[in-house]
Amino acid sequence: MNHAEIVKKIKERFPEEILWFVCFRDECSITVKKEKIKEILGYLKNTPGLDFDYLIDITAVDYLGFREPRFDVVYHLQSIKHRHRIRIKAQVPEQGCCIDSVTDIWATANWFERECFDMFGIQFIGHPDLRRILMPEDWNGFPLRKDYPVRSDLGDKEWEAYKELKEAAKAWKENAEQS
Amino acid sequence: MQNRVKTVKELVVNMGPQHPATHGVLRLILELEGEVIRKCTPYIGYLHRGVEKLSEDLTYVQSLPLTDRLDYLSSMVNNVGFCIAVEKLVGINVPERAKFIRTMMSEMARICSHLVWIATHALDIGAMTVFLYAMRDRESLLELFEMVTGARLTVSYPRVGGVRCDVDNEFLDKLYKFTEEFPGKVEEYETLIDRNRVWLKRTKGVGVITAEEAINWGLTGPTLRGSGVYYDVRKFFPYDAYDKVEFEVPVGKNGDIYDRYRCRMLEFRQSAKIIKQCIEKLPEGPILAENALRIRMPESPLKIDKKDIIFEIYTEDKQIQEFIQKFTEVYASVEAPRGELGFYIVCDSSSKPYRMRVRAPSFVHAGVLPKLCEGSLVADVIANIGSIDIVLGECDR
Numbered sequence: 001m002n003h004a005e006i007v008k009k010i011k012e013r014f015p016e017e018i019l020w021f022v023c024f025r026d027e028c029s030i031t032v033k034k035e036k037i038k039e040i041l042g043y044l045k046n047t048p049g050l051d052f053d054y055l056i057d058i059t060a061v062d063y064l065g066f067r068e069p070r071f072d073v074v075y076h077l078q079s080i081k082h083r084h085r086i087r088i089k090a091q092v093p094e095q096g097c098c099i100d101s102v103t104d105i106w107a108t109a110n111w112f113e114r115e116c117f118d119m120f121g122i123q124f125i126g127h128p129d130l131r132r133i134l135m136p137e138d139w140n141g142f143p144l145r146k147d148y149p150v151r152s153d154l155g156d157k158e159w160e161a162y163k164e165l166k167e168a169a170k171a172w173k174e175n176a177e178q179s
Numbered sequence: 180m181q182n183r184v185k186t187v188k189e190l191v192v193n194m195g196p197q198h199p200a201t202h203g204v205l206r207l208i209l210e211l212e213g214e215v216i217r218k219c220t221p222y223i224g225y226l227h228r229g230v231e232k233l234s235e236d237l238t239y240v241q242s243l244p245l246t247d248r249l250d251y252l253s254s255m256v257n258n259v260g261f262c263i264a265v266e267k268l269v270g271i272n273v274p275e276r277a278k279f280i281r282t283m284m285s286e287m288a289r290i291c292s293h294l295v296w297i298a299t300h301a302l303d304i305g306a307m308t309v310f311l312y313a314m315r316d317r318e319s320l321l322e323l324f325e326m327v328t329g330a331r332l333t334v335s336y337p338r339v340g341g342v343r344c345d346v347d348n349e350f351l352d353k354l355y356k357f358t359e360e361f362p363g364k365v366e367e368y369e370t371l372i373d374r375n376r377v378w379l380k381r382t383k384g385v386g387v388i389t390a391e392e393a394i395n396w397g398l399t400g401p402t403l404r405g406s407g408v409y410y411d412v413r414k415f416f417p418y419d420a421y422d423k424v425e426f427e428v429p430v431g432k433n434g435d436i437y438d439r440y441r442c443r444m445l446e447f448r449q450s451a452k453i454i455k456q457c458i459e460k461l462p463e464g465p466i467l468a469e470n471a472l473r474i475r476m477p478e479s480p481l482k483i484d485k486k487d488i489i490f491e492i493y494t495e496d497k498q499i500q501e502f503i504q505k506f507t508e509v510y511a512s513v514e515a516p517r518g519e520l521g522f523y524i525v526c527d528s529s530s531k532p533y534r535m536r537v538r539a540p541s542f543v544h545a546g547v548l549p550k551l552c553e554g555s556l557v558a559d560v561i562a563n564i565g566s567i568d569i570v571l572g573e574c575d576r
Contacts, residue, residue, distance in 0.1 A: 019499075020493055021491055023489040024488045024489075024508070027509060055397055057510075057523065057538040063502075063506075067498070067499075067502050074523070076510055080409075083416075085510075106397065107397075107550075111545075143229060144231060148232075150232060150233065150236040151236075
């Protein structure tokens, strides 16, 4: 099934939800509203002819200053049977930064959504275990947001947690020498 | 003396981050009941270097060496994956010769990576000898890499639009000789472990993944194919010269550790076959496209061919139209030794990527460890980690 047919089929089923679609370099991406994302993805997975049974990737993009709503949550889907791919993008605003979790449709979404939360601070409603995954659990801020600096803004100052760690190591060393 | 009554208590064991059998810095918290694992929680992120964030501050070409450091056992495939994504974005047609060289090099990297896998996996389970044999053969491949690229591990050899330098006849002769000898060496490994009773007992029927589970868990590469699902990026969405060479994709049946091992062993032979065909079919011609991105890429807008862009908007908003024209995005994936390695690039027409996302197979595979380990024995954790073949550098990025 080619992209035009796929888009047509989704458009018929969810006429209100789709905002626009773009085809570039033979790749089709459909931008949708976030409210019914779970239904849309479930429909894509279970409809004969579409059969998007494989979730390749979930990630997010921050369009700070370029567009409202600020974030896009990007789903890459693929059908192993029909050998086609599609990209679904759901818009998530900064206020009320949340979207439904798809962990009960694909188990692989679990870690992808955790990473998304870790890096962008997007809450996934219904996720069984939404914790930070790559960054330490006590980290402040969300690194992949555009307003998070690439280079450290500490300057000559030392990172607080590092200071604590050094003190703890010093105390431990003194303790070990005494005994 | 009093008789002590022994009771089985729940015990929490911390495995890693510095543990030789976790293939990097992976930490597992295992809740045990005797020898049986009740709960397994992986902690990752010890190697997180923020490659995705860093590349937003570098030009496209400068980001290339960062991709070496993802999966450091097969850096060539990472480079190729990144280059293909950028080429797709900008619209560069790579010359045929460069395509064949890349295919050849990718398969060399695959053999290298699988050799490290068989070496360490067998070592973990208790077969020492294979390690030495595999490292010996890897050495000869690394020497070949060094001949062309000047580096053994982090090669940075492909360029956006081709490859850095041409291969010479001496290299091709040596490589051809290697491919002639290599299938015999694979048989050597097999005689060492395939009839080894300990090996069979520890792999057959252990860590079984069914086909439905494998798809639902998002596995790729030999880990997926071991469960009997036919999916290979090289066949489904051919890139480089993979549509011009003949090869088969080995598929397992039972989905246990042994089948995953068999898949990789068969891939060895297929890779050697592909390299051989590449050498035989290697065309003459340039190795770099004319509109390839230069190393000293100026910080001026990137010229992207946007002719084939089609869009339809269902809301009446001028801003949205400008937004669509400004941001273009591509997703390109390659079959890395561990599975599908994808690069998703969002471009705002400047010389730096607006967002670069790496879809790392190891990240997905590390995520299925709890499901694989829960209910199995402690000793099988090591076998399971080895069989899904993760590299933590790629997992944490």
